[in-house]
Amino acid sequence: MREPKYKRVVDAFAARIRDGGWPAGTRLPTHRRLAADEGIAVVTASRVYAELEAMGLVSCEQGRGTFVRDLAAPGEGADERSVAADAVDLSFNSPSIPGQAGLLRQALRDLATAGDLDALLRYQPHRGRAGDRAAVARHLRRRGLETGRERVLIVDGAQHGLAVTAMALLRAGDVVAVDALTYPGFRVLARTLGLDLAPLPVTADGPDLDAFDRLCRRRRVRAMYAMPTLHNPLGWVLSAERRARLVEIARRHGVTIIEDASYAYLAEDAPPPLAMLAPEATVYVSGLSKSVATGLRFGFAVAPAELVPALESAIRSTTWNTPALTAAIARRWLDDGTVARLEVRKREDARQRQALASEVLAGLPWTGHPSSYFRWLPLARDSRPDRIVAALARRRVAVATAEPFATTPAVPQALRLALGSVGLTELRSALEAVREEAEGDVHR
Numbered sequence: 001m002r003e004p005k006y007k008r009v010v011d012a013f014a015a016r017i018r019d020g021g022w023p024a025g026t027r028l029p030t031h032r033r034l035a036a037d038e039g040i041a042v043v044t045a046s047r048v049y050a051e052l053e054a055m056g057l058v059s060c061e062q063g064r065g066t067f068v069r070d071l072a073a074p075g076e077g078a079d080e081r082s083v084a085a086d087a088v089d090l091s092f093n094s095p096s097i098p099g100q101a102g103l104l105r106q107a108l109r110d111l112a113t114a115g116d117l118d119a120l121l122r123y124q125p126h127r128g129r130a131g132d133r134a135a136v137a138r139h140l141r142r143r144g145l146e147t148g149r150e151r152v153l154i155v156d157g158a159q160h161g162l163a164v165t166a167m168a169l170l171r172a173g174d175v176v177a178v179d180a181l182t183y184p185g186f187r188v189l190a191r192t193l194g195l196d197l198a199p200l201p202v203t204a205d206g207p208d209l210d211a212f213d214r215l216c217r218r219r220r221v222r223a224m225y226a227m228p229t230l231h232n233p234l235g236w237v238l239s240a241e242r243r244a245r246l247v248e249i250a251r252r253h254g255v256t257i258i259e260d261a262s263y264a265y266l267a268e269d270a271p272p273p274l275a276m277l278a279p280e281a282t283v284y285v286s287g288l289s290k291s292v293a294t295g296l297r298f299g300f301a302v303a304p305a306e307l308v309p310a311l312e313s314a315i316r317s318t319t320w321n322t323p324a325l326t327a328a329i330a331r332r333w334l335d336d337g338t339v340a341r342l343e344v345r346k347r348e349d350a351r352q353r354q355a356l357a358s359e360v361l362a363g364l365p366w367t368g369h370p371s372s373y374f375r376w377l378p379l380a381r382d383s384r385p386d387r388i389v390a391a392l393a394r395r396r397v398a399v400a401t402a403e404p405f406a407t408t409p410a411v412p413q414a415l416r417l418a419l420g421s422v423g424l425t426e427l428r429s430a431l432e433a434v435r436e437e438a439e440g441d442v443h444r
Contacts, residue, residue, distance in 0.1 A: 005038070005039075005040060005044075006040055006044045006045075006047055006048050009034075009038050009040070009048050010048050010051045010052060013028075013048065013052055013057075014052060014057055017052075017057045017058070017068050018057070022068045023068065024068055024069060024070030024386055024387060024390055025067055025068060025070070025384050025386060025387045025390075026067065026068040027065050027066070027067055028049070028058065028065070028066040028067065028068065030065065031045040031046050031049065032045070034048065034049075049066050052066075053066075056069065057069060059386065059403070059411065060409065061410065061411065062409065062410040063410075067384070067386070069386055070386045070387070070389060070390040086396055087393070087396045087397060087398045088396060088397050088398070088422050088426045088427075088429070088430040089398045089418070089421050089422060090397060090398060090399045090400075090417050090418050090419070090421070090422070090427075090430055090431075090434070091398040091399055091400040091416075091418055092398075092400075092418055092421060093290070093373045093374060093418040093419075093420040093421055094294045094420065094421045095290065095346055095349065095350070095373050095420035095421070096293065096420075097342060097345050097346060097349065100292075100293055100342070103333075103338060104293075104329070107329045107332055107333065108329075110332065111325070111328055111329070111332075115328075119324065120324040120325050120328060121324075122324070123320065123321060124321040124322070124324050124327070125321065126312045126313075126315045126316045126320065126321055127152075127153040127154060127308070127311070127312045127315060128152070128153060128154025128300075128321070128322060128327060129154075129324075129327065130149060131331060132154055132327045132328075132330070132331045133149035133150075133152040133153075133154060133300075134149040134152075135330075135331040135334040135335050136149070136152050136154070136300045136334065137149045137152055138334070138335075139334045139339065140152075140284075140300075140302065142340070143261075143264065143265075143273070144270075144272045144273060144276060145272070145273050145275055145276050145284065145302065146276065147275075147279075147302050150305065150308075151302050151303060151304070151305060151308060152300055152301070152302055153300065153301045153302075153303065153308065153311050153312060153315065154298070154299075154300055154321075154322045154327055155285075155287070155299040155300060155301055155315060155319075155322060156297045156298070156299065156319050156322050156323075157287045157289050157297040157298065157299040158260065158262045158285050158286055158287035158289060158299040159185050159189075159299075160297070160299060160318065160319065161285035161286070161287065161299045161300065161301040162185065162186060162189055162258065162260065162285055163189055163314075163318065164301070164311050164314035164315050164318060165258055165283045165285060165301060165303075165311060165314075166189055166190070166193055166195065166223075166258070167193065167314040167317075167318075168307065168310035168311045168313065168314045169222070169223060169256055169258075169283070169307065169310065170193065170195055170222055170223060172193060172194030172195070173194060173195075173196060174195055174196065174222040174223070175195075175196045175198050175219050175220060175221045175222055176190060176195050176196065176197055176198065176221070176222065176223045176224065176225055177198050177200055177212055177215055177216075177221050177223070177224040177225070177255070178190075178197050178198065178199055178200065178224075178225045178407050179199070179200055179202050179207050179225075179226075179227075179231070179234075179407070180199040180200060180201055180202050180406065180407055180408050181202055181233060181234060181402065181405045181406060181407070181412070182225065182227075182232075182405060182407055183227065183232050183233075183260065183405070184404040184405055186225050186260070187404070187405075187407065197407050198215055198219065198221065199407040199408045200212050200215065202234065204236070204367075205236065205238070205239065205242060206228070206231075206236050206238045206239075206242050207226070207246075209242065209245050209246055209249060212224070212246070212249055213249050213253075216249065216252075216253035216255060217253075221253060221255050222255070222256065223255060223256045223257070223258055224246075224250060224255050224256075224257050224258065225258045225260065226246070226257055226258065226259055226260070226274065227259075227260045227261075227262075227263075228243055228246070228259065228271075228273070228274055229261055229263070229264035229267050229270045229271075229273065230263035230264055230266050230267045230270075230369060230372055232262070232263060232374065233374055233376050233405050233416045234367050234368070234376055235367060235368035235369035235372045235374065235375075235376065236369070237267050237270050237271075237369065238271070239271065240271040240272075243271055243272075243274055243277060244277065246274065247274060247277045247278045247281075250278065250281055251278060251281060255281070256281055256282070256283065257274050257275075257278065257281055257282040257283070258282075258283050258285065259273060259274045259275055259282050259283065259284045259285065260285055260286070261273060261284060261285065261286040262285075262286055262287060262289070262290050263290055263372065263373070264286065265290070265291045265343045265346070265347075266346070266347055266350055266369070266371050266372055266373070267369065267371065267372075268347065268371070275302055279304060280304050281304070282304075283301055283302070283303045283304075283307065283311075284301065284302040284303075285299065285300075285301050286299065286300060287299025287300065288330055288333075288339065290373075291339060291342060291343050291346060292330075292333065292338075292339060292342055296326065296329070296330065297322075297326060298322065298326050298327060298329075298330040347371050349420075350371045350372055350373050350419070350420065351370060351371045352424070353373065353419040353420065353424070353427060354368065354369075354370050354371065354372065354375070354419065356419075356424065356427060356428060356431070357375050357417070357419060357427075357431055360428060360431040360432055360435060361375075361377070361431060361434070361435055364377065364435065364438065364439075365377070365378050366378070373418065373419050373420035374416060374417060374418050374419060374420075375416075375417045375419060376414060376415075376416055376417075377414055377415040377416070377417055377434070377438065378412065378413065378414045379413040379414055379415065379438060380413070381413065383413055383438065385401040385402065385403075385413055385414065385415060386401060388415065388437045388438060389401055389415075391437045392433060392434065392437055395433050395437075397430045397433045397434065399415050399416070399417055399434065400415065400416045400417075400418070401414070401415060401416070402414040402415070402416065415434070415438070417431075417434065
């Protein structure tokens with residue numbers, strides 16, 4: 001069969017972009033101009049740009065046009081890690097406190113001289129050993145979530161917890177309500193499982209709950225993915241009133257809530273988790289990667305009793321069980337107060353980093369929480385985020401654009417700054433570079 005003409009246009013444009021014929025930030029012809037130049041219909045021209053966007057070569061921005069993306073810039077993909085070895089990385093959070101390596105050495109010594117080491121070399125129950133689950137339940141009670149070990153499942157980090165929850169509860173094509181800006185890892189998971197993400201507009205106080213109610217009236221929404229305590233990337237903490245209304249809407253429409261509490265430890269005195277307000281309708285997911293160490297892949301899910309078997313089956317089909325050695329270290333640190341002490345120190349560390357960011361970026365608009373490890377930096381309307389990212393990469397600073405977080409076709413003009421992976425001296429110099437490039441881009 002003869003190849004459609006528009007495909008030849010797509011191939012020609014793609015080749016020119018990849019060859020550098022159109023540099024990053026180049027504004028491409030309007031849909032009407034492209035249609036006239038190539039002798040195709042306007043709707044076909046729109047299809048050309050849609051395919052180029054799906055290939056990751058262009059960014060289509062409503063009301064502004066279509067622009068060539070910077071293919072070499074870091075921070076463009078979900079949790080993209082193509083960062084130069086000598087770069088100051090503000091695109092990804094890996095918060096660490098001095099002395100954590102010593103804690104690990106001591107924990108390994110203690111395990112080597114106590115208990116039945118052979119037990120750690122054998123298969124474990126899919127949802128974790130009873131003692132490990134009990135330790136998590138005690139930890140969660142200190143966070144305001146009353147639960148028993150029978151509802152706790154041990155997973156390989158919070159991302160695995162989200163994955164097994166989605167695998168257990170949802171099927172391809174199911175509608176999941178999400179914030180218009182949300183955690184990139186859930187976007188990737190949804191794409192992998194074929195879920196239909198329905199974005200909710202965001203406000204300064206959280207998701208637009210009127211829009212959530214209207215969505216549930218209009219479509220069969222199976223689940224809502226929510227981060228009520230320390231939202232990533234916007235940093236909000238939902239008020240008790242908004243939590244109660246969210247739960248009321250979900251209950252009325254039969255929507256299961258997937259509550260991601262990965263960063264909740266950073267927000268002191270937050271209202272009770274959604275899982276406390278609606279335990280029968282909420283799966284609560286968190287872990288120790290952010291509060292302790294990213295290399296400690298230990299997470300947990302708390303599910304309604306009737307959903308536990310389905311989640312357990314999903315664990316079996318993915319990892320069989322969380323490694324017993326990891327779980328043993330996590331349990332020891334949960335019970336002896338190490339996790340609680342590290343959480344206190346990391347809250348103090350995050351506040352110090354936010355204060356530094358406020359000092360260096362004074363005058364620039366921002367959104368965030370005073371004790372979070374990230375900051376959302378809206379840009380001027382005429383700024384080009386990919387151009388700023390490229391300029392910063394040349395200065396050996398890596399940041400993320402809004403694109404990995406956006407669930408809507410229109411991507412906000414913004415940067416997301418991760419503050420937790422570098423030393424304070426490096427952080428200051430990197431933030432100064434961000435300020436210079438953000439302010440200078442407006443005048444280019």
